[in-house]
Amino acid sequence: MTEMKLSWPKNYNEVPKEAFVREDIYAEEVKRIFHGTEWHPVAHESELPNAGDFKTYRLSGVPLLIGRDVEGVVRVFYNACSHRGNQLETAVMGNKTEFECPYHRWLFDSKGDLVGCPNPREFLPGFNKADYPLAQPRFDIFFGLVFVTLSSETEPLLAYLGDSQNTLRELLAGDGRLKLLGYQKVRYDTNWKSYTDNDGYHAPLLHQAFKMLNWQGGNGRQFTATKRGHICFESALSVATGPSVLKDKSLIEFKGQDPAVGSRIVSLFPTFVSTKHLDVINLRFATPIDAETVEVHYAYFAHQDDDEDMVRHRLRQSSNLLGPCGLISMEDASIFHRIHIGNHTPGSAIFQKGVHDPLKLESEFLQNDESGNLPRWEYYRSVMGFERATA
Amino acid sequence: MIETDMSLEAALNAVLLADADALDSKDMQRWLDNYADEENASYFCRSAENSEHGLALGFMYDDCRARLEDRVTFVNDIWVGTFQDYRTRHFVQMTSYHRADTATLEMRSNFSVFMTPKDSGITQVLAAGQYLDSVRQQKNGGLKLLSRRAELDTSVLPRYLVYPI
Ligand code: FES
Ligand SMILES: [Fe+2]
Numbered sequence: 235m236t237e238m239k240l241s242w243p244k245n246y247n248e249v250p251k252e253a254f255v256r257e258d259i260y261a262e263e264v265k266r267i268f269h270g271t272e273w274h275p276v277a278h279e280s281e282l283p284n285a286g287d288f289k290t291y292r293l294s295g296v297p298l299l300i301g302r303d304v305e306g307v308v309r310v311f312y313n314a315c316s317h318r319g320n321q322l323e324t325a326v327m328g329n330k331t332e333f334e335c336p337y338h339r340w341l342f343d344s345k346g347d348l349v350g351c352p353n354p355r356e357f358l359p360g361f362n363k364a365d366y367p368l369a370q371p372r373f374d375i376f377f378g379l380v381f382v383t384l385s386s387e388t389e390p391l392l393a394y395l396g397d398s399q400n401t402l403r404e405l406l407a408g409d410g411r412l413k414l415l416g417y418q419k420v421r422y423d424t425n426w427k428s429y430t431d432n433d434g435y436h437a438p439l440l441h442q443a444f445k446m447l448n449w450q451g452g453n454g455r456q457f458t459a460t461k462r463g464h465i466c467f468e469s470a471l472s473v474a475t476g477p478s479v480l481k482d483k484s485l486i487e488f489k490g491q492d493p494a495v496g497s498r499i500v501s502l503f504p505t506f507v508s509t510k511h512l513d514v515i516n517l518r519f520a521t522p523i524d525a526e527t528v529e530v531h532y533a534y535f536a537h538q539d540d541d542e543d544m545v546r547h548r549l550r551q552s553s554n555l556l557g558p559c560g561l562i563s564m565e566d567a568s569i570f571h572r573i574h575i576g577n578h579t580p581g582s583a584i585f586q587k588g589v590h591d592p593l594k595l596e597s598e599f600l601q602n603d604e605s606g607n608l609p610r611w612e613y614y615r616s617v618m619g620f621e622r623a624t625a
Numbered sequence: 626m627i628e629t630d631m632s633l634e635a636a637l638n639a640v641l642l643a644d645a646d647a648l649d650s651k652d653m654q655r656w657l658d659n660y661a662d663e664e665n666a667s668y669f670c671r672s673a674e675n676s677e678h679g680l681a682l683g684f685m686y687d688d689c690r691a692r693l694e695d696r697v698t699f700v701n702d703i704w705v706g707t708f709q710d711y712r713t714r715h716f717v718q719m720t721s722y723h724r725a726d727t728a729t730l731e732m733r734s735n736f737s738v739f740m741t742p743k744d745s746g747i748t749q750v751l752a753a754g755q756y757l758d759s760v761r762q763q764k765n766g767g768l769k770l771l772s773r774r775a776e777l778d779t780s781v782l783p784r785y786l787v788y789p790i
Contacts, residue, residue: 326780327678416675416682419781443703479698481691529781534682553671553686558785561699567785568708575744 238262242615244623245592246608248582254425255577259618260525266617267504268294268522271388272462273395275506276300278517279308279378280412280535286329286344291531293382294521298371299323300380303344304331310373310382311346316366342368377403377410379517396460398500401468405498405510412515412535415549418557419531422567424574426505426522427614429530431607432569433518434465434501434509438602440569443562447486449474452497456599456606462503463609469601471496471512485554485561488512489547503610513544514552526574532557637722637732640760640768645715645736648788653697656789661761661769666690668773670790673754674780684777684786700787708787711742713751715790720755729771730760736775738790740783752779752790 238258240250253259268274276291277300288301290313297313299322315322315335322333322342332349333342341350346368354361373382374391379402381391388394395402406412422429438444438451454469471493474486488496490513498510505520505528515535522528534552536545556563577583588603590596599606615622640659647655660666667690671683687693715738722732733755740751754777761771775790 326674414680416678416680417672417780418682418684419672420785421781421783423784440707442705442707446703479702481694481698482689485692485695549681550686550688553683554692557684558782559670559684559787561703564699564704564785564787565707571709571784 238619240618240620242620242622243582244625246595246612247585247589247592247605249585249611250582251577251579253618253620254428254574255525257525260425260522262618264294264522267614269296269384270617271383271385272504273374273381273383273388273391273502274504274521275379275502275508275517275519276310276373276382277380277519278406278412278414278533278535279375279380279410280538281327281414281533282308283414284329286331287327288323288325288330289327290323290325291519292521293384296371296384297321298382299333299368301330301344307345308375308380309346309370310380311368311370314369315340316342316348316368317351322368340366346370377406378412379406379410394460394462395464395502397457398459398464398466398502401466401498402500402508404468404495405500405508405515407510407515407535407537411538413538413540413545415534415536415545415552417531417533418553418559419529420558420567421523421527421529422570423526424528424570425525425577426520426528428573428577429520429528429570430501430503430505430507430610432573433566434467434499434507435604435607436467436499436602437566437569440565441562446479447474449486451601452493454497454601456601456603458597458599458606458609461609462613463607463611464503465499465501465606465610467497467499467601468495469497470494484547485551486512487547487551489544503613509556511556512551513548514556515548516552516556528570530558633730634719634722636768637730637760638719640758640770641717641719641732641734641756644770644773645717648790649713649715651700651788653700653788657693657697659770660690660693661763661771662690663761663771664690666693666771668693668696668770668775668789670775670786671777672780673776673778676776684782685789696789704787708785709742709744711740711784711787713741713788714739717756725759728762730762730768732756732758732760734758736790742784749783750779751783752777754778754790 282302299313348366452470452472507518520530585604588605668687670685737753738751741748757774759771
């Protein structure tokens with residue numbers, strides 16, 4: 235089926251750097267992964283709290299319109315008119331109960347039905363509006379998190395999530411009843427795989443803040459779920475101790491209920507990373523733009539039951555802690571860029587920490603192990619049809 | 626009266642340029658010194674997209690003097706040596722101002738910021754937008770920023786931010 239050649243090393247802990255930079259591989263990834271049998275989170279229902287609220291999003295180029303209809307039901311459409319395919323909605327978000335395509339004035343209601351079009355007598359004989367609703371991709375919802383798949387063959391969402399379900403549910407505050415605080419959106423100059431390989435996974439030595447704040451990681455586990463190697467981190471929360479270099483300590487304060495579920499990360503194949511840390515609830519909708527660019531929309535949330543003080547605290551913490559300019563994450567952003575530059579060199583990226591036997595895959599890891607990424611890489615290799623060397 | 630307005634406008638411009646110069650020089654202490662020494666001195670950087678939708682979350686949310694001081698610590702101490710450094714050039718232009726009360730002025734300005742990463746040497750636009758400033762008239766007559774909101778037209782940043790905009 236493919237002419238793509240890439241020799242994949244025998245060892246599970248080695249990833250050929252070519253995979254990150256070759257245009258032909260990227261084109262094939264779009265087909266096999268982004269348009270293939272994977273589920274992609276594209277929104278959380280709480281981004282659209284009211285009837286008529288909508289958001290638009292491009293999933294590796296495919297324009298989507300995610301809307302809450304007048305009865306409160308969330309649906310996903312392709313953001314393209316069912317007539318000639320004109321982009322239907324141009325706003326990033328908003329509230330509308332009808333969508334009108336300006337080109338020939340076809341009008342759609344919030345359920346996606348075509349409710350009006352001028353001069354239909356001039357159309358094809360037998361033209362029937364009922365035959366022209368907005369087209370829809372397959373979608374499903376998990377505790378408010380809206381997933382889309384562009385393939386009819388993808389397994390059901392719950393099977394897709396497998397053992398990551400529980401961690402993801404906890405991360406979504408247990409009940410998915412979130413309240414949107416806002417976005418930080420950024421493009422990184424890196425291949426999407428370098429982004430997912432290095433976001434979520436945590437390199438404590440990179441962050442001087444931990445040392446300066448005397449902030450040790452809490453105890454926890456890292457495990458992978460399903461054949462896709464979705465990565466879950468579950469840790470008790472640790473709080474910084476000792477003298478602080480910060481004048482405003484609220485940035486690293488925990489005001490939530492239960493420190494036992496204080497820290498969660500779920501990273502789903504291919505690009506989704508989500509985290510709950512201290513009082514920050516953050517969903518990162520990431521999509522490739524091209525082989526060398528990934529766009530990430532960091533969406534931050536409060537919980538619907540929060541009082542005013544808690545919302546304010548989350549807002550203040552979310553803005554400054556974890557995003558592309560955050561106290562303990564700005565450095566990660568820089569690593570995404572630098573890894574991508576480094577990947578234009580021969581050889582393989584070699585994973586070390588937590589690897590016991592390079593010829594075996596495991597599914598339980600220590601918190602800061604690099605080896606947690608390896609099951610995902612094995613899945614990637616198999617989807618792409620790259621053959622692993624035997625010697 | 627005209628003369629007073631002219632000198633006021635010149636003084637406001639000086640505040641605007643002092644901030645731009647401090648940032649482009651990466652002199653965070655000077656950046657901080659351009660803010661009033663008041664507990665609620667503040668700096669916000671967020672997308673106009675968030676603001677227009679009633680979303681208060683920002684890229685930077687320094688809503689008190691303590692956070693401004695911490696911002697200096699982030700750049701000068703905590704992040705040192707972990708990122709690809711870049712030069713910036715701020716171009717600022719006041720578009721309007723008015724007096725809010727005897728000690729406070731409101732000022733709006735446009736900005737565009739170019740950035741040049743040191744490793745690539747390629748210059749590109751980092752962000753464009755507006756500053757919405759409250760400016761405090763000190764007892765000695767001097768002007769300082771009381772609060773600044775950098776509202777970015779650029780809702781998708783071309784990279785992470787180290788320095789305030
Ligand atoms: S393309 Fe939308 S009405 Fe013709
Ligand atoms: Fe990190």
